[in-house]
Amino acid sequence: MMNMASPEMLHCLSTSGNVAGNGTDMTVLERQRVRMKWQQEQFQQQQQQQSYFGGSEFSMFSMGGQVGQAQQFHGLINGDSAALGDLLGRAVKADPGLENVWPEFGKLTMPGTGFNVENAGFECSGILNCSGFEMNHTTSRTSSCPLAAAEAKVRESVLPEKIASAVGRESFKKRKADTVQSPKVVAEEETKDKRIKGCAEDGESKITVANNNNNKNSTTTTTTTATTTTTTNNNNGETSADTSKENSKVSEVQKPDYIHVRARRGQATDSHSLAERVRREKISERMKYLQDLVPGCNKITGKAGMLDEIINYVQSLQRQVEFLSMKLAAVNPRLDFNVDNFLAKEVFPACAANFPTIGMSSEMTNPSYLHYNPIQQVATCGVEMGINPADIGLRRSISAPVSIPDTFLDSCFTQIQPSSTWDADLQNLYGAEFHQGRLMSFPSQAAFTGPIDASNLKMEM
Amino acid sequence: MRPPTSLKKEFLKKWIMGLQLCSSSKKEMSFLERKKAIKLSADVAMASARNATTRWSRALISNASKDDSNKGLVECILGPESESLKRASMSLVLCNKRNRSKKISRKSCSIRRARKSSSQMVMASSIAKRLVKKRTQVLKSLVPGGGSMSEFSLIEETLDYILSLRAQVDVMRHLANVTELLNRK
Numbered sequence: 001m002m003n004m005a006s007p008e009m010l011h012c013l014s015t016s017g018n019v020a021g022n023g024t025d026m027t028v029l030e031r032q033r034v035r036m037k038w039q040q041e042q043f044q045q046q047q048q049q050q051s052y053f054g055g056s057e058f059s060m061f062s063m064g065g066q067v068g069q070a071q072q073f074h075g076l077i078n079g080d081s082a083a084l085g086d087l088l089g090r091a092v093k094a095d096p097g098l099e100n101v102w103p104e105f106g107k108l109t110m111p112g113t114g115f116n117v118e119n120a121g122f123e124c125s126g127i128l129n130c131s132g133f134e135m136n137h138t139t140s141r142t143s144s145c146p147l148a149a150a151e152a153k154v155r156e157s158v159l160p161e162k163i164a165s166a167v168g169r170e171s172f173k174k175r176k177a178d179t180v181q182s183p184k185v186v187a188e189e190e191t192k193d194k195r196i197k198g199c200a201e202d203g204e205s206k207i208t209v210a211n212n213n214n215n216k217n218s219t220t221t222t223t224t225t226a227t228t229t230t231t232t233n234n235n236n237g238e239t240s241a242d243t244s245k246e247n248s249k250v251s252e253v254q255k256p257d258y259i260h261v262r263a264r265r266g267q268a269t270d271s272h273s274l275a276e277r278v279r280r281e282k283i284s285e286r287m288k289y290l291q292d293l294v295p296g297c298n299k300i301t302g303k304a305g306m307l308d309e310i311i312n313y314v315q316s317l318q319r320q321v322e323f324l325s326m327k328l329a330a331v332n333p334r335l336d337f338n339v340d341n342f343l344a345k346e347v348f349p350a351c352a353a354n355f356p357t358i359g360m361s362s363e364m365t366n367p368s369y370l371h372y373n374p375i376q377q378v379a380t381c382g383v384e385m386g387i388n389p390a391d392i393g394l395r396r397s398i399s400a401p402v403s404i405p406d407t408f409l410d411s412c413f414t415q416i417q418p419s420s421t422w423d424a425d426l427q428n429l430y431g432a433e434f435h436q437g438r439l440m441s442f443p444s445q446a447a448f449t450g451p452i453d454a455s456n457l458k459m460e461m
Numbered sequence: 462m463r464p465p466t467s468l469k470k471e472f473l474k475k476w477i478m479g480l481q482l483c484s485s486s487k488k489e490m491s492f493l494e495r496k497k498a499i500k501l502s503a504d505v506a507m508a509s510a511r512n513a514t515t516r517w518s519r520a521l522i523s524n525a526s527k528d529d530s531n532k533g534l535v536e537c538i539l540g541p542e543s544e545s546l547k548r549a550s551m552s553l554v555l556c557n558k559r560n561r562s563k564k565i566s567r568k569s570c571s572i573r574r575a576r577k578s579s580s581q582m583v584m585a586s587s588i589a590k591r592l593v594k595k596r597t598q599v600l601k602s603l604v605p606g607g608g609s610m611s612e613f614s615l616i617e618e619t620l621d622y623i624l625s626l627r628a629q630v631d632v633m634r635h636l637a638n639v640t641e642l643l644n645r646k
Contacts, residue, residue: 279613289620290619290623293623293624304596308596311600314622314623315603317627317630320634321503321626321633322500324630325499326496327637328640329492329499330492331644332640
């Protein structure tokens with residue numbers, strides 16, 4: 001009974017489980033499926049085969065190597081029904097001669113998987129019958145068909161990704177040769193990643209019909225993500241290209257006095273989409289700057305999410321201004337700030353070195369200050385004026401451009417990224433300087449001479 | 462981009478100027494009045510530190526100078542360039558009106574167009590677009606003078622505005638700390 005069942009089961013498993021190469025490697029789910037199919041077939045034939053029960057069972061029993069099969073069967077059963085163990089126990093009891101062979105079954109601990117007792121009963125009887133070898137073979141084959149189909153699906157969905165990635169890599173190289181704009185390397189790489197995904201989508205849709213719905217869902221999800229991200233310019237271009245079926249490799253737009261744009265491979269080349277692409281790239285560049293400015297924006301890639309963060313940040317800054325103005329109003333009953341100017345120099349002595357500006361004498365840049373707070377001072381010093389040679393070594397610790405001509409300072413802030421990061425760094429440093437709580441601890445320097453004129457503010461911060 | 466330290470210095474200078482003007486003009490001011498004066502002078506000083514190179518600064522100045530009571534303060538803070546700045550901000554206001562009327566007519570047209578598309582893919586992307594649009598609108602309301610900017614210029618203005626706000630907050634915070642310390646002494 002069991003013994004007969006097991007080679008059959010294994011055979012069935014092996015026919016359907018060709019993928020794994022070994023019946024035991026099949027997943028529990030697949031084994032369950034197999035058994036389910038089997039039961040259904042066996043139920044129809046059980047009556048006919050019951051009669052043969054007694055005869056051939058012992059012939060099967062005499063076949064060697066039962067224990068190993070039993071263990072394999074064991075594994076099968078563990079994954080399957082809960083009631084099966086009882087049934088097996090019952091079956092074993094019904095044939096006491098077999099008890100020796102299956103001692104383990106009595107000790108089986110069955111995980112409950114919600115199998116009907118009836119089902120298990122049918123199943124057991126199906127297993128127990130012996131003469132239906134060929135029947136079982138056929139049923140096993142038929143039962144294995146859906147399984148095989150499922151297996152095929154699983155495998156085939158894995159394959160197109162590999163194919164597509166290979167295709168993507170090829171087009172990768174081709175695109176690298178095509179594209180001209182070098183400063184946008186980062187953007188290109190990101191767009192290439194998206195392209196690979198797009199290729200994968202195409203590959204999948206070509207192969208299996210059964211997966212059509214799944215594919216459509218995946219494409220929709222990817223396109224939605226594409227539209228929300230700012231760096232998926234290519235993907236949008238791709239979808240438009242698919243509809244328009246334009247395969248121009250490189251097309252140069254010749255517009256006098258206009259920005260020359262090259263369309264990437266497989267993209268639409270009409271002026272509208274090109275202009276749109278340029279616009280989108282500009283916006284994504286700006287968003288990158290904003291990402292550096294707004295803290296905590298590094299992980300967010302979607303445009304909407306980024307805008308949300310920016311809004312929150314601007315709101316919080318505005319609220320801070322309100323709050324601080326209230327605080328100042330509360331602290332200053334008379335709104336007089338003359339006294340501050342005078343005393344602030346004592347409180348902010350370190351700042352003196354930072355502001356070598358109008359009328360500032362060189363005594364201010366006291367080297368002792370530099371020692372105390374080298375980096376921040378150096379940074380701010382370097383920002384303002386020429387470079388003090390002593391500061392250069394210190395400044396190198398910051399990732400900021402070393403020499404900053406004044407013209408650069410005045411230039412439009414639509415500069416390359418380093419400027420914005422540099423500003424951010426300086427802001428941080430500047431802020432950090434004060435948060436150190438050195439206001440109290442720093443000894444007051446009496447080196448401040450000169451008139452303290454309200455209009456000619458030498459307020460150093 | 463202008464370095465933050467010079468920005469802060471300029472801002473502080475102008476702000477203190479404005480504050481002194483306020484304090485000299487009125488002897489007794491209520492808490493709220495004081496707070497308003499502080500904030501106003503801070504904002505105007507911030508905007509003038511940009512010398513009307515950015516739209517938000519111009520819009521801020523124009524908004525501030527709309528109120529007659531603030532005009533004097535604004536003029537003082539702005540200093541010699543006030544006249545040209547005012548003219549620039551006035552033109553900005555006119556531009557806003559023109560753009561607004563354009564947008565209203567555009568909106569009415571686009572609503573008719575939007576009903577056509579109904580497939581699943583377009584739905585998802587349209588949802589995303591709507592989200593982004595909503596947020597840009599909110600951002601426009603936050604940044605002064607943002608109502609008449611294109612998306613791209615809005616982002617640029619926000620960049621600058623954030624930097625200025627940060628500088629403003631820093632300076633104000635330090636001043637507040639200093640006055641607190643002084644008061645304790």
